[in-house]
Ligand SMILES: Nc1ncnc2c1ncn2[C@@H]1O[C@H](COP(=O)(O)OP(=O)(O)OP(=O)(O)O)[C@@H](O)[C@H]1O
């Protein structure tokens with residue numbers, strides 16, 4: 001079974017992600033902070049990671065994503081956030097410039113429908 | 128394109144030219160910046176000359192070796208701090224000397240690059256120092272315009288309001304589609320989590336009302352002699368249900384009335400927040416001691432608890448808006464992080480002061496002092 005690392009500092013968001021990922025037939029592994037996520041990575045290599053952007057800091061998700069890519073360049077990373085609506089700052093993976101800094105494969109807004117999330121996961125896992 | 132001036136201070140010419148070469152075609156960009164940054168280097172082999180250069184022209188970043196022929200790098204760092212130059216310093220050295228590391232950090236060095244370093248390491252270090260520099264200058268600019276505080280408050284606030292809404296919405300959608308089963312019992316946890324999040328939101332709204340009260344109430348405060356002892360007793364009673372729920376005992380120590388001139392509603396908010404914290408962040412069978420005493424000049428309120436305590440580095444942030452300490456012990460305790468910032472505002476308004484001492488695992492002590500006149 002493929003393992004998906006889920007990182008979110010909101011216990012309920014994390015619970016719901018876990019619930020959905022299990023239903024999709026994957027094995028969820030959870031962490032509730034950037035730090036905890038980093039610790040997990042020392043002992044495991046997930047097949048994919050889904051990370052909340054704003055945790056301890058506004059850019060925790062970016063940093064964790066960056067670290068995952070440093071260690072396991074082949075593990076796809078999805079960043080989940082509602083940051084655009086909140087801060088007015090635009091983050092996307094459209095331009096080459098953004099891709100160089102935000103080392104994630106997909107960027108999705110919170111509140112995405114579970115079936116859409118499922119599709120994105122499958123696409124990145126190539127199943 | 129923004130150009131940052133980098134002063135490279137190292138007595139090894141090889142390192143100096145190496146840095147210049149690496150930085151020549153290097154740029155740093157972030158999605159939230161309009162422009163990329165590139166670098167222009169100035170080199171010197173001694174600390175004395177570094178100071179001369181710093182006095183002459185504005186330098187954005189200094190890469191500073193410690194072991195120099197004349198004065199040491201650390202002294203250059205000290206000089207930069209004394210002069211309050213708007214310059215970020217990165218020490219080029221090894222981590223080996225802990226002593227130096229501590230001293231340099233205390234003197235405001237941003238980071239260390241271990242020597243010898245690869246071009247990759249230098250670039251990574253430059254990227255982070257550039258981001259830091261940019262954010263620092265940005266913050267300064269916004270602060271000068273008075274915009275920053277408000278912007279930050281609103282953006283954090285909407286984040287704090289959105290999180291519970293997202294959480295509750297997520298649970299409701301799962302229920303709507305009956306994704307966890309057909310029986311209502313399959314959703315028990317989701318329902319109680321949703322109710323918990325609603326409770327948190329209500330608390331946040333109450334805090335916001337208190338805040339607006341402070342901001343608008345500056346004009347229409349109802350100042351009169353207030354018996355602090357009486358207000359404290361009332362607050363204690365309203366905290367009782369929460370205390371019982373958490374098996375925490377509140378002891379009240381004060382025998383006589385203590386008057387100050389204030390608005391009774393303000394004093395009540397202060398007590399409510401301090402007491403609710405002392406109960407919330409307590410342990411099973413913990414205790415809270417509330418005492419009110421006075422001396423010729425002031426009335427002194429002490430709220431002590433035997434709870435989880437606060438570490439030294441976290442004490443500094445306590446009174447900031449939305450500051451919540453996140454660790455395994457506070458994980459399941461709801462709160463908005465506004466309580467103490469409200470308390471601080473109200474105490475300022477009443478010309479009082481507040482002090483905190485705390486030890487993790489042992490408990491906290493909040494002391495509020497109000498002048499009698
Ligand atoms: N007596 C205490 N013991 C241990 N930690 C405390 C205590 N009082 C406050 N804290 C810590 O300080 C943080 C800030 O407290 P504050 O009262 O401002 O916010 P809150 O309790 O999280 O939310 P609110 O009071 O707005 O509902 C808390 O999240 C908690 O981690």
Ligand SMILES: [Mg+2]
Pocket residue numbers: 400403404462466467
């Ligand atoms: Mg509180």
